[in-house]
Amino acid sequence: xxxxxxxxxxxxxxxxxxxxxxxxxxxxxxxxxxxxxxxxxxxxxxxxxxxxxxxxxxxxxxxxxxxxxxxxxxxxxxxxxxxxx
Amino acid sequence: xxxxxxxxxxxxxxxxxxxxxxxxxxxxxxxxxxxxxxxxxxxxxxxxxxxxxxxxxxxxxxxxxxxxxxxxxxxxxxxxxxxxx
DNA sequence: GATCTACATCGAAAGTCGTCGATATAGAAG
DNA sequence: CTTCTATATCGACGACTTTCGATGTAGATC
Numbered sequence: 001x002x003x004x005x006x007x008x009x010x011x012x013x014x015x016x017x018x019x020x021x022x023x024x025x026x027x028x029x030x031x032x033x034x035x036x037x038x039x040x041x042x043x044x045x046x047x048x049x050x051x052x053x054x055x056x057x058x059x060x061x062x063x064x065x066x067x068x069x070x071x072x073x074x075x076x077x078x079x080x081x082x083x084x085x
Numbered sequence: 086x087x088x089x090x091x092x093x094x095x096x097x098x099x100x101x102x103x104x105x106x107x108x109x110x111x112x113x114x115x116x117x118x119x120x121x122x123x124x125x126x127x128x129x130x131x132x133x134x135x136x137x138x139x140x141x142x143x144x145x146x147x148x149x150x151x152x153x154x155x156x157x158x159x160x161x162x163x164x165x166x167x168x169x170x
Numbered sequence: 171g172a173t174c175t176a177c178a179t180c181g182a183a184a185g186t187c188g189t190c191g192a193t194a195t196a197g198a199a200g
Numbered sequence: 201c202t203t204c205t206a207t208a209t210c211g212a213c214g215a216c217t218t219t220c221g222a223t224g225t226a227g228a229t230c
Contacts, residue, residue, distance in 0.1 A: 008092075061227065076164070128209085147206055
């Protein structure tokens, strides 16, 4: 349910779509650059997605790279299965 | 995204689980009976799920029966596909 | 260590959401 | 047409969310 809560915001869905399209980790600065929002705001959205297990983050020197957490897909599919029976 | 918003609440997920388990339409009164919430509150949750296309409703005389809207599953899977590429 | 840049956190303002009691509507039954 | 029961809607209140500017933190570079 935390996953759904995390995905229940247009900005956060856009972040996920961005990362899905990139197919490789993207640094927070690039994600922030994609939105006309304050840096603090995007950082907050990234935190929510991370804590919901939708994104993974990894430090590389000064930068922090974000990517899709594969298990998020599993959890979505699990719910879909529940719906289907 | 409206689907995610609709599913981002514990009560609403429980309503969905209830209907998934029932495998047949359930009247609003029975759904309301499952929760220790005011009738107005459950009615509000049903409205949100209906407007998000998660539930379908059908009048049968005095009662209104709710069931899972099959296309909701499709929309979830569509998003899962987006995640997977 | 001083400084720069990337990112996170804090605290506040504005908006949205969940909840309720009260009230409205609509079909059924007398 | 009145009354009963099922459901929806309204208006209000408190709680949570989104957003921001300001500030903190941590690695890199000099």
